[in-house]
Amino acid sequence: MRNRLIGLAVITLILTGIPAIADAQKNEVKDNACVDCHTITGATKGIINDWSMSKHAANNVTCDKCHSAEAGDKDSFVHNGFLITRTVSPRDCSKCHPDQVKQFNASKHSLGWTKMEATSRYKAIPEELRASMCEGCHNIGKVYADGSAGKCDSCHTRHLFNAEEARQPEACATCHMGLDHDQIEYYRTSKHGVITGLDRNTTRAPTCVTCHADGGTHDVSQGITLGTVSQGAFISDRNSGNDYVTDQYGIVQRSITREDFNAGRASMLSICSRCHSESFARDVLEGADEIKRQSDAKVGEAIKIISDLYNDGLLDPMPENRPLNPVTGNKLTLTGHQTYSNTSGIEAEFFEMYKYALIHAWKGAYHMNPDYAHWYGWAQLNLDLDKIKAEDRRLRRLAALENAEKTGGAKATPGFEGIAAFVALIVLASLVLLRKRR
Ligand code: HEC
Ligand code: HEC
Ligand code: HEC
Ligand code: HEC
Ligand code: HEC
Ligand code: HEC
Ligand code: HEC
Ligand code: HEC
Structure with missing residues (x-):
């Protein structure tokens, strides 16, 4: 009886009891409901x-x-x-991880989606095909219904959400690979990558996150200067931020000021100099800067050749005779919004030059990969330029021949020489005939 009374008292206490406890229990039940079921x-x-x-x-x-x-x-x-x-957005994560979300938002990763959406190449792909193409990588900056941007399971995959996984170069590999940004391959076959490949746990050599996420930051844009995404940047008196500008050669890229360059470079060198002498590392990076400058100039030569052909009306077909570029319409478009379909032969050749060879030359160099910098990069760049020059000569010769034919054709209505030649022929034929009769 006494036990029953105590039991009743306990039950009453639970039922009417302190709301906080009741809430905690409700949460517990709800938590388990998902996992349990x-x-x-x-x-x-x-x-x-x-x-x-x-x-x-x-x-x-x-x-x-x-x-x-x-x-x-x-x-x-x-x-x-x-x-x-x-869908779980960065805003959901930010309830518990506000710092990581803030750092992520400061990086170019957060722009991945909006920058992609704005390009002609994206717009030119049939809508139903886009999810498995551009979007599969650029969803790192996916924009959610609540307006927040970023796919936090890009590097520490759901639902393990493991920090160690994200520290491995493989975490970046699905996206940072291929013809126009093969950082995983530049790295893997560089001396740095070879050392970490031989011994996973070594700290002798850096991995991607050593150089790009120093101290665990989620702002991978720290320390990046001329070697920024896509076509990079050049030094100017204005910082174009995330807007694009056209450089002296006609290449669409970003611009940064000398001060920003110095600050970014100092930050990257502070990482290298944990292992190397600063002067050694500086020489390496300045070497890569120079490769970028000279490679840009090569591409500039090609842009000049194609622009001249365009001005002379010699592209085959001319932009006004092709389907419109989704962003630039029927203007000649090289780099930036250039598309790889509905173009001319020489522009297609140029696409490979600026999008693949140019990129490998300097992105390979910034990742200490001599083979990419040279064979896939600089060597290919020069070969592509020669092919473009040859195509330029071919188009111009063809135009000259067509021109000659046209002017030749105009003479078909007999002029003075025509009539003279005709008369001469008749005279000659009559002489031959007369001689035969004799
Ligand atoms: C009574 C059982 C049960 C409970 C409780 C339950 N789930 Fe599920 N859930 C399922 C089953 C079965 C599926 C797979 C079939 C389906 O999609 O409905 C599923 C699917 C899902 C999906 C995928 C839905 C889709 O359309 O892609 C999500 C997300 C999910 N559950 C989350 C939760 C969360 C979060 C909770 C707790 C708030 C929860 N579930 C509670 C049984 C349950
Ligand atoms: C730390 C946050 C977090 C927790 C905890 C979490 N999820 Fe998720 N879940 C995510 C994220 C992020 C995505 C990807 C959403 C996106 O990209 O829109 C996701 C996607 C999903 C999907 C759809 C995608 C797929 O692969 O099928 C299902 C189903 C799902 N979660 C079920 C669960 C279940 C069941 C649990 C509990 C065991 C759970 N989640 C716990 C963050 C979480
Ligand atoms: C309700 C709070 C909460 C939410 C929401 C949440 N987390 Fe966490 N997360 C935690 C806690 C707690 C830890 C463990 C912290 C620790 O051990 O120091 C953690 C740890 C982590 C870790 C580190 C794991 C490791 O291996 O060290 C990652 C990565 C992570 N969360 C990602 C996410 C992502 C991405 C989201 C959103 C999709 C998210 N979290 C949402 C509370 C949360
Ligand atoms: C899901 C695809 C994806 C994954 C995974 C990914 N990235 Fe990226 N990354 C991108 C895209 C897309 C951009 C370009 C975003 C933009 O500028 O629009 C980018 C840009 C960058 C940049 C250039 C920043 C700048 O300011 O120029 C760095 C550095 C970078 N990523 C490092 C990493 C590292 C390190 C990892 C792995 C730990 C990683 N990324 C994983 C897609 C990814
Ligand atoms: C480009 C790859 C990448 C993306 C995208 C990414 N993370 Fe991380 N995350 C990492 C790496 C690398 C680490 C380990 C950092 C370190 O060295 O401690 C990490 C660690 C974490 C941790 C554990 C922090 C700690 O100190 O233990 C949390 C929490 C986390 N990430 C949340 C997020 C959230 C939230 C997002 C989305 C806004 C996100 N991450 C997107 C690469 C990424
Ligand atoms: C030893 C340091 C180091 C390592 C390791 C490293 N990077 Fe880089 N990364 C750089 C430098 C230096 C730049 C160019 C910096 C500048 O603009 O001044 C760069 C630039 C980038 C860029 C911008 C575009 C480009 O290639 O120039 C991306 C994206 C990038 N790195 C991704 C990665 C990924 C992914 C990995 C791993 C697979 C990685 N990096 C490994 C040093 C490193
Ligand atoms: C394999 C993954 C992948 C695919 C597929 C992909 N991209 Fe990217 N994209 C990246 C990465 C990684 C970067 C940044 C690295 C770099 O430029 O070195 C990038 C950079 C860009 C940039 C430069 C962003 C900036 O801030 O300047 C644009 C624009 C872009 N991509 C558009 C597209 C479009 C459009 C498509 C489809 C036609 C596409 N990408 C397909 C991974 C991808
Ligand atoms: C965690 C230490 C570490 C960091 C950080 C690091 N390196 Fe290295 N690096 C090494 C080691 C170890 C080697 C192998 C040396 C050898 O080839 O004998 C190496 C090799 C190199 C090589 C090629 C081999 C040579 O010595 O000629 C270059 C170039 C290079 N590093 C440049 C850099 C640059 C530039 C940075 C910063 C952006 C950097 N490293 C960051 C450890 C590091």
């Missing part, structure tokens, strides 16, 4: 598995902490009695 039903088994090995699981950061939605959220739906969303 997914575990029992085997739904998204791999996700449960990844998550249970994560620091989030260890810290009770359950599914709902990230996936719960508020009434009115655009992409929310009711799921077994809970209002949830499938």
Whole structure:
């Protein structure tokens, strides 16, 4: 009887009890509801598995902490009695990780989506094909319904969200590869990459994040100067920020001031000089700056050749006789918004020159990869320029021949020489005939 009374008192206390405790219990039940039901039903088994090995699981950061939605959220739906969303944005992460989100927003990674969307090459691809192409990499800056941008599972994949995974060069590999930005390959076969390839755990040589995420920052743009994304930058009295400007050669790129260059370079050198002498590292990076300058000049030569052909009306076909470029219309467009379809032969040759060879020359050099800097880069650049020069000569010779033919054709209505020649021929034929008769 006494035990029963105590039991009743405890139950009453729980039912009417301190609201905070009741809330905590409700949370506990809700937390378990997601994980428990997914575990029992085997739904998204791999996700449960990844998550249970994560620091989030260890810290009770359950599914709902990230996936719960508020009434009115655009992409929310009711799921077994809970209002949830499938998409989790940086704003959701920022509730617990505000610093990382802030740093990420300061980097070019946060621009990945908007910069992609603005280009003609993106607009020229049929809409239904884009998800598996440009978007598959540029979603690192994906813009969510709540307006925040960035895909936080790009480097520490869901649902393990492991920091160590993100420190490995492979974390960057899906995107930083290929014809126009092969940083993973530049790195892997550089002396630095070879050393870390031989021994995963060594700290003797740097990995991508040693140079680009110093101290664990999420601002990968720190310390980048002329070697910035896409076509890089050149020194000018104005910092173009994230806008593009056209350089003296006609290449669309960014511009930075001498002060910003010096600050960025000093920051990168402070990393190199943990292992190398600063003067050694400075020489290496200035060598790469020079490769960029001279390679840009080579591309400038090609731009001049093609612009002259355009001015002489000799591109085949001329821009006004092709489908419009989605951004620049029927203007001659080299670098920047240049497309790789509906172009002319010489412009297609040029596309490969500026988009692949030029890039490998200096991006390879900034990553201490002599082979990319030279064979894929500088050597290819020179070969491409020769091919462009040959095509220029061919187009001009062809035009001259066509011109000659045209002027030749005009003479078909007999002029004085024509009539004279005709008369001479008749005279000659009559003489021959007369001689035969005799
Ligand atoms: C009663 C069981 C149950 C509960 C409770 C439950 N889930 Fe699920 N969930 C499932 C099953 C089964 C699937 C796979 C089939 C489906 O998509 O509905 C699923 C699918 C999902 C999906 C994918 C939905 C889609 O359309 O892509 C998400 C996200 C998800 N659950 C999150 C949660 C979260 C967050 C909670 C807790 C707030 C939760 N679930 C609670 C059973 C449950
Ligand atoms: C730390 C935050 C976080 C937690 C905790 C979390 N998720 Fe996710 N989840 C994400 C992110 C980020 C995405 C990718 C969303 C995007 O890109 O829009 C995602 C996507 C998903 C998807 C859709 C994509 C796919 O691969 O099918 C499902 C289903 C899902 N989560 C289920 C769960 C379940 C079940 C749990 C609990 C075991 C859980 N999540 C816990 C952050 C989280
Ligand atoms: C409710 C709070 C909360 C939310 C929301 C949250 N996290 Fe976490 N996260 C934590 C806690 C707690 C830890 C563990 C911290 C520790 O051990 O020092 C953690 C750790 C991490 C780690 C480090 C793991 C490691 O291996 O050291 C990463 C990466 C991470 N979170 C990413 C994310 C991402 C990305 C999102 C959004 C998709 C997110 N978190 C959302 C609370 C949260
Ligand atoms: C999901 C694809 C993706 C992954 C994974 C990725 N990046 Fe990027 N990265 C991009 C894109 C896209 C840009 C260009 C964004 C823009 O400027 O619009 C970029 C730009 C950069 C830049 C240039 C910054 C600047 O200011 O010029 C650096 C450095 C960089 N990433 C480093 C890394 C490192 C290091 C990793 C791995 C830890 C990584 N990225 C992982 C897609 C990715
Ligand atoms: C370009 C790759 C990349 C992207 C994208 C990325 N991270 Fe990270 N993240 C890392 C790396 C690398 C580390 C490990 C840093 C270190 O050396 O401690 C890390 C670590 C973390 C940690 C653990 C921090 C600590 O000190 O333990 C958190 C939390 C985190 N990231 C959150 C986020 C959030 C939130 C986002 C989205 C805004 C995000 N990350 C996007 C690469 C990335
Ligand atoms: C030894 C340091 C170092 C390592 C390791 C390193 N980078 Fe770089 N990275 C640089 C330098 C130096 C630049 C150009 C800096 C400048 O603009 O002055 C650069 C530039 C970049 C850029 C801008 C475009 C370009 O290539 O110039 C990206 C993107 C990038 N790195 C990604 C990566 C990725 C991904 C990895 C790993 C696979 C990596 N980097 C490894 C030093 C490094
Ligand atoms: C394999 C992944 C990948 C694919 C596919 C991809 N990109 Fe990129 N893109 C990147 C990376 C990584 C960078 C930055 C690295 C660099 O430039 O060295 C970048 C840079 C860019 C930039 C420069 C952004 C800036 O801030 O100046 C633009 C614009 C761009 N890409 C547009 C596109 C378009 C349009 C497509 C499709 C036609 C596309 N990309 C396909 C990975 C990719
Ligand atoms: C964590 C230490 C570390 C950092 C940081 C580092 N390196 Fe190295 N680097 C090495 C080691 C070790 C080697 C191999 C030396 C050899 O070839 O004997 C090397 C090799 C090189 C080489 C080619 C081999 C040679 O010595 O001629 C160049 C070039 C180079 N580093 C430049 C740089 C530059 C530039 C930076 C900064 C952007 C940098 N390194 C950052 C450790 C580092």
